[in-house]
Amino acid sequence: xxxxxxxxxxxxxxxxxxxxxxxxxxxxxxxxxxxxxxxxxxxxxxxxxxxxxxxxxxxxxxxxxxxxxxxxxxxxxxxxxxxxxxxxxxxxxxxxxxxxxxxxxxxxxxxx
Amino acid sequence: xxxxxxxxxxxxxxxxxxxxxxxxxxxxxxxxxxxxxxxxxxxxxxxxxxxxxxxxxxxxxxxxxxxxxxxxxxxxxxxxxxxxxxxxxxxxxxxxxxxxxxxxxxxxxxxxx
Numbered sequence: 001x002x003x004x005x006x007x008x009x010x011x012x013x014x015x016x017x018x019x020x021x022x023x024x025x026x027x028x029x030x031x032x033x034x035x036x037x038x039x040x041x042x043x044x045x046x047x048x049x050x051x052x053x054x055x056x057x058x059x060x061x062x063x064x065x066x067x068x069x070x071x072x073x074x075x076x077x078x079x080x081x082x083x084x085x086x087x088x089x090x091x092x093x094x095x096x097x098x099x100x101x102x103x104x105x106x107x108x109x110x111x112x
Numbered sequence: 113x114x115x116x117x118x119x120x121x122x123x124x125x126x127x128x129x130x131x132x133x134x135x136x137x138x139x140x141x142x143x144x145x146x147x148x149x150x151x152x153x154x155x156x157x158x159x160x161x162x163x164x165x166x167x168x169x170x171x172x173x174x175x176x177x178x179x180x181x182x183x184x185x186x187x188x189x190x191x192x193x194x195x196x197x198x199x200x201x202x203x204x205x206x207x208x209x210x211x212x213x214x215x216x217x218x219x220x221x222x223x224x225x
Contacts, residue, residue: 004155031211040121042202042217043156050211058212090155092213099163100146101213103155 002026006091006104013081013111021076021107023091031094032074033101034058034066036087043090049074081111114139114205116216124222131175131190133219135203138184145186146204146213147177156202162186173197198223 007022025032030051035043035058045058049068063085065077074093078085088108092101119134137143144163148156160171167179173196177188186203203216 033213035215040217042118043215045212045214048212059214092156094213100158100161103148103157105155 004091004093004102004104006089006107008107009105010108011110013078013109015081015083015111017081018077018079019081019109021078021089021091021109023074023076023104024072025074025091025093025102026072027093027095027102028071029093029095029102030071031101032068033092033094034064034074034076035090035092036060036085037090037106038087046076046089078109083111085109086111114143114207114212114214116203116205116214118201118203118216118219120219121217122220122222124224125193126224127195128192131188131193131197131221133188133201133203133221135177135186135188135216136184137186137203137205139205139207141207141209144206144208145177145179146206147171147175147186147188148202148204148215150200150202150218152199159188159201193221193223195223195225197221 004025033048034046044060047066049055091104094101115138117136147159162179170176206213
């Protein structure tokens with residue numbers, strides 16, 4: 001059982017480039033989340049989704065976009081990458097409301 | 113909106129000593145509370161969760177946490193620290209009003225030999 005899979009694991013972008021971070025889960029979870037993790041700052045919620053076709057902003061959505069066309073996939077799009085977007089990005093999913101989230105292994109992104 | 117405060121970004125304890133990591137939450141409705149652990153260069157793994165059943169929750173690796181509504185706290189404890197407990201620990205809150213999961217800033221636990 002693969003769980004939550006993120007690709008790529010590492011990426012270096014130049015300022016102004018764009019890219020999509022991929023996230024897929026095979027647990028038929030309705031809820032999916034994108035976080036960024038910066039040293040000493042914990043995890044900040046970027047966007048989340050409660051089901052296919054529904055997305056909502058989290059704590060730090062600026063500079064990012066998401067879509068949720070299927071239950072399994074929740075890609076995160078960076079347009080016009082900036083150095084401030086250098087971070088480790090985690091995708092997570094969960095089933096029912098009171099249950100825990102399952103995390104992917106993360107994508108380490110550097111913008112230079 | 114929910115929020116989580118973790119007191120102490122770094123905590124050091126001797127091997128065999130009590131581990132206490134502090135977490136206070138803010139939520140206007142009954143919360144769901146979680147502790148996660150992160151080892152270097154890995155994702156987050158659930159240690160334990162509180163979802164309105166027993167207030168004393170036991171988790172993996174000998175950890176437990178007690179939900180105290182009057183103190184809005186959910187502190188994590190372990191009676192005897194082991195070297196393998198060295199990691200970063202995150203407290204998180206969600207509720208049934210919206211579906212966000214909000215994390216604290218984390219506490220890095222160091223184990224001294």
